[in-house]
Amino acid sequence: MDESQDAVGQVAFLARSETRVRLLERLRETGPSTQRELGAHLEASRSTVTRSLSALEERGWIERSAGAYRLTAAGDVVTDEFLSLLESIRTTDELSAFLDWFPYAEFSLDVSHLRDAEMTSAGPPDPYAPARKQTELLERTDRFRGFLPSLDIEGTRVVHEQIMERALEAEIVVSGDAEATIESGEYAELFREQVSTGRLTVSVVEETLPFYLGLADDVVQIGVEDDEGFPRALLETTNESVREWAAAVYERYRDRARTKPVDEF
Known part of the structure; x- marks a missing residue:
């Protein structure tokens, strides 16, 4: 043997x-x-x-x-x-709803650092629970950085309210696929007003964003979607190692993105 x-x-x-x-x-x-x-x-x-x-x-x-x-x-x-x-x-086992959709092979996120993470799953009785968790973070922080694989009008309105009324400062990276969305209709109006304040920076990366990532204060959120783009789960943690990992991943995408000026909305 x-x-x-x-x-x-x-x-x-x-x-x-x-x-x-x-x-x-x-x-x-x-x-x-x-x-x-x-x-x-x-x-x-x-x-x-x-x-x-x-x-x-x-x-x-x-x-x-x-x-x-x-x-x-x-x-x-x-x-x-x-x-x-x-x-x-x-x-x-506890994080299976998240790990089933996270691109683990491409991003070396140490699962052992997620032991104390709080997971919010989508599904009965509350399919919108992950989105609400994201909103809660935006409502309690003064500065936010993150990248968004997709956008919805309700979430955009929340960010707009926080920036216009509470002076939230934010940096976001969106995919090239989402650029056409934020240039049209109500999205364009909301983004134009936010970017005009100087408190929101929008950058566009010409590739698909693999998951949602949000950094605020000492909190990190990581959200995953299924193949149809529906949210499946959101992790929230204050683990310092995860925060260092998340900051490095965010900066890598931001550094190869182009900043979108206000006159493009």
């Missing part, structure tokens, strides 16, 4: 028994503990605890000294990595 196969077997050994995992987790949290203390914490039978401790001891992940069990150096590493794996799996 090669090393990778053996490692998979070790992971399977732990995954097959919640008791083994909980024993390692408990010893990591509390340090040396007796079998009686461990059994009382797990509320498991004596025979189950005994078998699990013996199996962990055989693998060199725990050791017994002066009547108490404790993690070995190897056991500490195994426990830390296995619990991290469990947390990653929980995160991907």
Whole structure:
């Protein structure tokens, strides 16, 4: 058996028994503990605890000294990595509505940094929940940067109100496909008024924008759409690593975009 196969077997050994995992987790949290203390914490039978401790001891992940069990150096590493794996799996399950539509292969967003993110999904009973979450961010910030794969008139009216009445300052990047939209009808009137204040900068990039991205204060929002352009999910987080990633992605698109002057609306 090669090393990778053996490692998979070790992971399977732990995954097959919640008791083994909980024993390692408990010893990591509390340090040396007796079998009686461990059994009382797990509320498991004596025979189950005994078998699990013996199996962990055989693998060199725990050791017994002066009547108490404790993690070995190897056991500490195994426990830390296995619990991290469990947390990653929980995160991907919870964020599946987002991850199913995010172009992960093209953008190296570390999923582990999204563990504390708040996700808002579209669908029954509220298909417009992600859009409302975007609006809430605009209503509570004084400065906004972001790029928009698509626009709607209601969202445009909200931005207009915030810029004209609350002096919101904003920079947005839109796709070339959206340019014709913002040059026509009510969109053009609203954008012309906003850009005229000097508090809104609109840039156009000649490519499809892969998702919605919004940065305001210490908050980052990332929104994804399905193949028909309908919003599917929105993540909101204050994680600093995600913010650094988002700022770099935004600047990359902005730097290759052209600024749209007011007389083009």
